Amino acid sequence: MQRSNTWIWLLLAAVLLLAPGPAGRFLLDLVGGLTLVLLLLPLLLGAAGFVAWQVIQRRLRTCEACGFTSMATDQCPACGSPLAGASPAEPGDDQLDVSNVTIDVQVVDADPTSPDR
Numbered sequence: 173m174q175r176s177n178t179w180i181w182l183l184l185a186a187v188l189l190l191a192p193g194p195a196g197r198f199l200l201d202l203v204g205g206l207t208l209v210l211l212l213l214p215l216l217l218g219a220a221g222f223v224a225w226q227v228i229q230r231r232l233r234t235c236e237a238c239g240f241t242s243m244a245t246d247q248c249p250a251c252g253s254p255l256a257g258a259s260p261a262e263p264g265d266d267q268l269d270v271s272n273v274t275i276d277v278q279v280v281d282a283d284p285t286s287p288d289r
């Protein structure tokens with residue numbers, strides 16, 4: 173029973189795949205897309221994990237007193253001593269706000285009668 177069922181599904185898939193038309197094409201696209209996703213998913217997950225690890229690593233601070241590594245910003249959760257660089261500058265404080273910057277481009281007419289042309 174189970175075996176004949178499998179064959180029916182295989183036949184159906186083969187007919188859909190071989191059948192010229194939107195159904196077969198759609199199925200082919202679907203299988204191709206699924207394959208692509210299955211192939212690219214590990215890569216994407218790896219990249220996301222790498223970025224997350226980088227972000228976490230940047231936020232980690234090591235206590236100078238006891239060597240405890242944590243994501244606390246001001247005080248060591250293990251021994252309570254203040255962490256070095258307790259108040260880091262806010263990101264973007266000393267940087268230009270790009271949305272407020274205007275770039276002036278001056279159009280200078282080149283003199284067509286200048287002798288150096």
Ligand SMILES: [Zn+2]
Pocket residue numbers: 235236237238239240248249250251252253
């Ligand atoms: Zn500590």
